[in-house]
Amino acid sequence: MQAKHSNPPDGGYGWVVVVSAFMVMGLTAAVLKTFGLFFVEIQQHFDELASTTSWITSVTIAIFHLGAPAASSLCVRYTHRAVVITGGLLAFSGMALGFLGLSMVWMYATTGFLQGLGIAFSWTPAVSIVSHYFSKKRALANAIASAGECAFAFTFGPLFQWLISQYGWKGALLIIGGIQLNICVCGVLMRPLASSCLLEASHSETETPPGNGATRMDKEEKSPITQKTFNWMLVRRPEFILYAIFGILAAMSFFVPPLFLVLLSYSLGIDESWTASLLSILAMVDFAGRLLCGWYANLHITKTVHLLTMTITLISTSLMLLPLANNYLSLAIFTGFYGFFFGTTVAVHITVLADVVGMPDFDSALGLFMLIRSTGGFMGPPLAGLIVDVAGDYRAGFYMAGATLVLSAGFLVTLDQFQQRKEKGSQTNTKQEKSTLPYPSLHLMKLQ
Structure with a gap:
C-alpha cells in the first residue's frame, strides 16, 4: 500500500x-x-x-x-x-x-x-x-x-x-x-x-527491488511519513542539541514579560484600564508579526535560521529598552515592539526545527523539543522573580529576559556554523567520489 x-x-x-x-x-x-x-x-x-x-x-x-x-x-x-x-x-x-x-x-x-x-x-x-x-x-x-x-x-x-x-x-x-x-x-x-x-507501507518499501536506482534515503526525503518508531536518538545529534538549548533559554525569557508587564505599569502609576489595553496591544501585534514573518519567510529571501536569529536579537533589544519607559505611551510602544517580534519568532521557530532534523524525524523532534524546552519555562519565572526581589525593581526581570535571549541567539549562530561546515564536508566528499574513476588508465590520464 x-x-x-x-x-x-x-x-x-x-x-x-x-x-x-x-x-x-x-x-x-x-x-x-x-x-x-x-x-x-x-x-x-x-x-x-x-x-x-x-x-x-x-x-x-x-x-x-x-x-x-x-x-x-x-x-x-x-x-x-x-x-x-x-x-x-x-x-x-x-x-x-x-x-x-x-x-x-x-x-x-x-x-x-x-x-x-x-x-x-x-x-x-x-x-x-x-x-x-x-x-x-x-x-x-x-x-x-x-x-x-x-x-x-x-x-x-x-x-x-x-x-x-x-x-x-x-x-x-x-x-x-x-x-x-x-x-x-x-x-x-x-x-x-x-x-x-x-506496517503495510513499510512492508511495501522492503519489497522494493534493490536495482531500481532509488536509495532508502531518497524515499525518506520524498515520503512525508517514513519513521515508524519514536526516535529518541535525536538527543545524540549535535544540531538538535544546539537547537534544544536555544529553546530552553528562549523559554526562560518568553514567560517573563507577560508576568511583570502589568506590575511594571502599576509601579509607573498607570491606570488599570490603560494597563489592560497593553495586553490587547500585545495580542494584536503578535498576530500581525506571525502573519508578516510567515509571508516573508515564504519568499525564501533569507535562510530561516538567519531570520530566527534576527528576530531573537530584536526581541532582546526591545526587552532591554522596555524598562526605560516612564509613561503609558512609551510603555505601549516598547510593548508593541516586543509583541511583534515575539510573533515573528513563534511563526518561524517550528520551521527551523523541521529544517534542522528533516521531515522523517520531525514528529519525534517536536515532542522531544517541547519536553526539553519546558525546563526553561519552569525555571524562567522563578529566576526572574528572585532577581526582582534582590534588585527591588521590576525592570530587573526584563533585563534578565533580554540577556538570556542574547545568549540563546549565540547558540543559533553556532548551529548555523555547524550546519555550514557539515554541508561543505558533504560537498567535498561528493566531489572526491566523482573524481575517482573506475579505470586506472583513465585516472592516469586525468592526473596528466
Missing part, C-alpha cells in the same frame, strides 16, 4: 489542514492563556490560597509539555487525525468533570491533568501535520496556523468573562468544554498524507 502523495502537496487540501490547525491552536493554547479569568472565582469557591489555586494552571502547563513526546509517538504509530480527536475528547472531559468542582485536588486532576493532556494531544499533532503537508510554503502555513492562538485569545477574554457572569464559573467550564469538542471536528479534517496502515 502506497502513500496518497509522494511529495508534500504545498497547497490544495493542505490549506484545509492549516485552517483546522488554526482552530486547534485557538481551542487549546488560547484557552490556556485566558484561563486566568477563572482564578479568583475558583479561589473564592474553595477558600484556598492563591499559591494553591495557581497549581491548576501549573499542572496544565506541565502536562502539556510532558505529554508532547507521548503525542508525537502516537502520531508516528497511528495517525495525526486519531491523536487530535483523542486530544479533543480529553480536553472536553477535563472541563466537563471540572464542572462538578468537588475539591481542589479534583480540579488538579480534571482542569489540570486531563485538560493539559488534551492540549498536548491536540496541539502537537496539529503543528506536526501542517509541516508534513507543506515544504516550500511551510513557513507561511505554520505562521497562519499559529496565529489562531492570538485570534482566539483576543476573543475568548470577553467571552469567558460573560460566561462566568451569566452561568457561574462551573457552567462556564462546561460550555467551554463543549466548545473544545470542535477539536474533534478539526481532527477529522486532518486527512493523513500516508496510508493509515504503516
Whole structure:
C-alpha cells in the first residue's frame, strides 16, 4: 500500500489542514492563556490560597509539555487525525468533570491533568501535520496556523468573562468544554498524507527491488511519513542539541514579560484600564508579526535560521529598552515592539526545527523539543522573580529576559556554523567520489 502523495502537496487540501490547525491552536493554547479569568472565582469557591489555586494552571502547563513526546509517538504509530480527536475528547472531559468542582485536588486532576493532556494531544499533532503537508510554503502555513492562538485569545477574554457572569464559573467550564469538542471536528479534517496502515507501507518499501536506482534515503526525503518508531536518538545529534538549548533559554525569557508587564505599569502609576489595553496591544501585534514573518519567510529571501536569529536579537533589544519607559505611551510602544517580534519568532521557530532534523524525524523532534524546552519555562519565572526581589525593581526581570535571549541567539549562530561546515564536508566528499574513476588508465590520464 502506497502513500496518497509522494511529495508534500504545498497547497490544495493542505490549506484545509492549516485552517483546522488554526482552530486547534485557538481551542487549546488560547484557552490556556485566558484561563486566568477563572482564578479568583475558583479561589473564592474553595477558600484556598492563591499559591494553591495557581497549581491548576501549573499542572496544565506541565502536562502539556510532558505529554508532547507521548503525542508525537502516537502520531508516528497511528495517525495525526486519531491523536487530535483523542486530544479533543480529553480536553472536553477535563472541563466537563471540572464542572462538578468537588475539591481542589479534583480540579488538579480534571482542569489540570486531563485538560493539559488534551492540549498536548491536540496541539502537537496539529503543528506536526501542517509541516508534513507543506515544504516550500511551510513557513507561511505554520505562521497562519499559529496565529489562531492570538485570534482566539483576543476573543475568548470577553467571552469567558460573560460566561462566568451569566452561568457561574462551573457552567462556564462546561460550555467551554463543549466548545473544545470542535477539536474533534478539526481532527477529522486532518486527512493523513500516508496510508493509515504503516506496517503495510513499510512492508511495501522492503519489497522494493534493490536495482531500481532509488536509495532508502531518497524515499525518506520524498515520503512525508517514513519513521515508524519514536526516535529518541535525536538527543545524540549535535544540531538538535544546539537547537534544544536555544529553546530552553528562549523559554526562560518568553514567560517573563507577560508576568511583570502589568506590575511594571502599576509601579509607573498607570491606570488599570490603560494597563489592560497593553495586553490587547500585545495580542494584536503578535498576530500581525506571525502573519508578516510567515509571508516573508515564504519568499525564501533569507535562510530561516538567519531570520530566527534576527528576530531573537530584536526581541532582546526591545526587552532591554522596555524598562526605560516612564509613561503609558512609551510603555505601549516598547510593548508593541516586543509583541511583534515575539510573533515573528513563534511563526518561524517550528520551521527551523523541521529544517534542522528533516521531515522523517520531525514528529519525534517536536515532542522531544517541547519536553526539553519546558525546563526553561519552569525555571524562567522563578529566576526572574528572585532577581526582582534582590534588585527591588521590576525592570530587573526584563533585563534578565533580554540577556538570556542574547545568549540563546549565540547558540543559533553556532548551529548555523555547524550546519555550514557539515554541508561543505558533504560537498567535498561528493566531489572526491566523482573524481575517482573506475579505470586506472583513465585516472592516469586525468592526473596528466
